[in-house]
Amino acid sequence: xxxxxxxxxxxxxxxxxxxxxxxxxxxxxxxxxxxxxxxxxxxxxxxxxxxxxxxxxxxxxxxxxxxxxxxxxxxxxxxxxxxxxxxxxxxxxxxxxxxxxxxx
Numbered sequence: 001x002x003x004x005x006x007x008x009x010x011x012x013x014x015x016x017x018x019x020x021x022x023x024x025x026x027x028x029x030x031x032x033x034x035x036x037x038x039x040x041x042x043x044x045x046x047x048x049x050x051x052x053x054x055x056x057x058x059x060x061x062x063x064x065x066x067x068x069x070x071x072x073x074x075x076x077x078x079x080x081x082x083x084x085x086x087x088x089x090x091x092x093x094x095x096x097x098x099x100x101x102x103x104x
Contacts, residue, residue: 020050023062032064032085044070047092053081064089072096 021038035043044051049070055077064085072095075081083089 019044019046019048020052022052022054030061030063032062032068032083033066044068047071050074053077055079075099 021040021042021044023037024039029037031037033043033045035041038044045066045068047069050072051070052074053076054074060079061082061084064083064087067088067090069090069092071092073091074097076097076099078100
């Protein structure tokens with residue numbers, strides 16, 4: 001019989017899944033809060049989310065208009081990005097990965 005005291009033990013070691021979305025900037029807006037700018041569609045804003053910036057397909061400037069919280073940010077692009085706005089961006093574990101790949 002499964003003991004109710006074992007449940008917290010199993011939950012302690014349960015895997016944590018991160019949800020990853022890629023900035024695609026497919027619209028004419030540069031707003032982080034525009035769900036159409038992310039693939040899969042949806043604003044990246046939760047403590048288990050990862051924001052990936054891989055290619056600049058449009059505007060490399062990203063505006064944050066409402067507070068954003070996520071687990072980490074990955075930049076892997078030969079282009080520069082600028083993240084601005086009146087709202088805050090919180091990276092919970094402080095992990096920001098940058099790969100500089102300028103093509104000559």
